[in-house]
Amino acid sequence: MKIAIKYLTVFTIVIFLLSSCSSNQKNTDEGKSVEIIKNKTVEDKKANDENRGTQNEIIVDPLPTSYEELAKLQAGEYENIDLVSDEAKAKVKDIFSVLPDISKSPSKKELDYYFRELLKMVQKNYEGPENLINRLKFETFGNPNISxxxxxxxxxxxxxxxxxxxxxxxxxxxxxxxxxxxxxxxxxxxxxxxxxxxxxxxxxxxxxxxxxxxxxxxxxxxxxxxxxxxxxxxxxxxxxxxxxxxxxxxxxxxxxxxxxxxxxxxxxxxxxxxxxxxxxxxxxxxxxxxxxxxxxxxxxxxxxxxxxxxxxxxxxxxxxxxxxxxxxxxxxxxxxxxxxxxxxxxxxxxxxxxxxxxxxxxxxxxKKVSNSLDIFTYIAGEQIKAEQESTNIYIILSRLKRAGMFDDKSFEYLRKRNSEYHEWIDNEISKFNEELKALNEQNYNEAINQLQEKYNANTQ
CATH class of the missing domain: 3.40.50.410 (von Willebrand factor, type A domain)
Incomplete structure (x- = not known):
């Protein structure tokens, strides 16, 4: 009887100890689980914060402020994009889907970034005055007075x-x-x-x-x-x-x-x-x-x-x-x-x-710089490039809006941005045209020197 009571007592103690260990292990495991979840939440939040920070640190490449800067921009992959055929119309959304997502209340900076990146894709191959200067030199080759x-x-x-x-x-x-x-x-x-x-x-x-x-x-x-x-x-x-x-x-x-x-x-x-x-x-x-x-x-x-x-x-x-x-x-x-x-x-x-x-x-x-036809051809060519580029961007924006890529408010902002930018280009071309026509009345050396000085001043 005493032996039975002794074994019962030992058994009870063992059960108690096992229960205590099990309870401690469960609490430990639960604690670890909570810690893992907590850490994961912190990591996710950190990642989200980093992503949010990246979005807030958008860098918008500046638009050119002179015609020389405009001419240095690389021609875009889609500078001669076909926007007329039915097949081309169907591809517009796919081609420009690489642009940033501005479907959800974009900021002004995000819209400026969108316009700049779109412009890079359709950028025309503008020609600056330095190429015209060299062309004038070449076409009046042989002048013994040229330096x-x-x-x-x-x-x-x-x-x-x-x-x-x-x-x-x-x-x-x-x-x-x-x-x-x-x-x-x-x-x-x-x-x-x-x-x-x-x-x-x-x-x-x-x-x-x-x-x-x-x-x-x-x-x-x-x-x-x-x-x-x-x-x-x-x-x-x-x-x-x-x-x-x-x-x-x-x-x-x-x-x-x-x-x-x-x-x-x-x-x-x-x-x-x-x-x-x-x-x-x-x-x-x-x-x-x-x-x-x-x-x-x-x-x-x-x-x-x-x-x-x-x-x-x-x-x-x-x-x-x-x-x-x-x-x-x-x-x-x-x-x-x-x-x-x-x-x-x-x-x-x-x-x-x-x-x-x-x-x-x-x-x-x-002879004096009698290159009126060359000047006319050059100016007309630049005007056509600007008009085509502006029109292409407007058509692309219209089709992307219809495809649900952004809302009416964003479209209106981008349309106005496009219009203002190309008005600036048109004004630059017009001023350059007047300067060239005036210089065309002067002798060769005076014209070349003034053009060269203008170019050098704008590229400092």
Whole structure:
């Protein structure tokens, strides 16, 4: 009996201890659970606060305050967006869905940010005064009074073409391969050269293919297929037949090699003109802008002009930078006819050089800046860009509103922002037009100096 009572007592104690342990463990577990939930809530709140902070720290890129700043903006991916066809209308919402969500009572700052980001996508390729200044210089080439000696005629005239032979030049425009159009245009130009002028052709990207496996080969390919010399029809045609569209686009390499090509033609005795023709961006990461600057600043003293042949917005941006870095002209052409038109201007220059030689290099009176048509064309072109850009943004905003992307109040704010911004552009163009027309009445040196001073003042 005593033994039974003893075991019962021990059993009761054990049960009590087990119950106590279980209760303590439960309380501990519950405590841990509460702590985990508490910590998670704190973390979630912290994350939400961080997100909210990010939204409050929106950085809105400023709009340009001068036409020079406007011209430096990169052309947008959708600068030439089709907004007319039924297929295009259906795609507007998808294309611009990458823009910030402003469907829920956006602030003024959020709406400004939205407008700025939309503008980046449809930004037009405006042309600033510096390109016009260089164009005026080039079109009045040979003036013995001009301070920059590279624009004065010398005893010898040399024209070198640097031609893109990358795979994309195989694309067709109006049923004709871009490379074939380039070759025919250049052939037409050289056939009209004065007998004493010299011409050379360097190609790049003409080896390998556009595949990654061939990148190293293609990016190291550039060749002087027609050494700088007088035009010989048979030899020149054979040179053009030596290459066809093939690989990558090593623009930097070609410009560095062109410096070697022209090494024996110093700027003191030679008027050297280089034309870079490309249909796209450098794809070999070989620093084309730096290479262009190096060629430009050498004792060769060349004029470096750039032609973008059916080039996209990214390519335009880089090619414009190459031209700007060397005080050259940049032009975009979309077909063979426009390319021929640009080369006709070069033919005019070579004829002027021939006339200068025949006149015994005597100084003669140069005409005033009679570029009224060029000025009109330039101003009209800029006005059309501004009108198209403004209209495109209005149409896009209207369609996005109908798609429920934002409310009427937000639409009205964005519409007004668009209108005010493009009114400013129109006013800048109008002022520039009046200044150019006034300068057109003055002599060449006065006009160029004033334009240059205006440009320099606005880019300080």
């Amino acid at each position: 920059d000696s590279r624009y004065q005629f010398k005893e010898n005239l040399n024209v070198v073409f640097i031609i893109d032979a990358s795979g994309s030049m195989a694309q067709k425009i109006n049923g004709k391969e871009k490379m074939a159009s380039a070759k025919d245009s250049i052939l037409n130009f050289v056939s009209k050269l004065p007998k004493d002028a010299k011409v050379g052709i360097r190609v790049y990207g003409h080896k390998g293919t556009g595949s990654d496996a061939d990148k190293a080969l293609s990016c190291s390919s550039s060749e002087l297929v027609y050494p700088i010399s007088n035009y010989n029809e048979g030899e020149f045609q054979a040179a053009l037949n030596k290459f066809s569209p093939s690989g990558w686009t090593p623009i930097g390499l070609a410009l560095r090699e062109a410096k070697n090509d022209l090494a024996s033609f110093d700027g003191a005795n030679n008027t050297n003109i280089v034309y870079l023709v490309s249909d796209g961006i450098d794809t070999c990461e070989d620093q084309p802008i730096e290479a262009a600057k190096d060629l430009y600043s050498s004792n060769i003293s060349p004029i470096i002009n750039v032609i973008g042949f059916d080039v996209d917005s990214e390519g335009q941006n880089q090619l414009k930078q190459i031209a700007a870095a060397t005080d050259g002209i940049y032009d975009t052409v979309t077909n063979e006819g426009e390319l021929q038109e640009q080369l006709e201007k070069l033919n005019d220059l070579t004829n002027q050089w021939q006339e200068w030689l025949e006149m015994g290099k005597q100084q003669y009176e140069y």
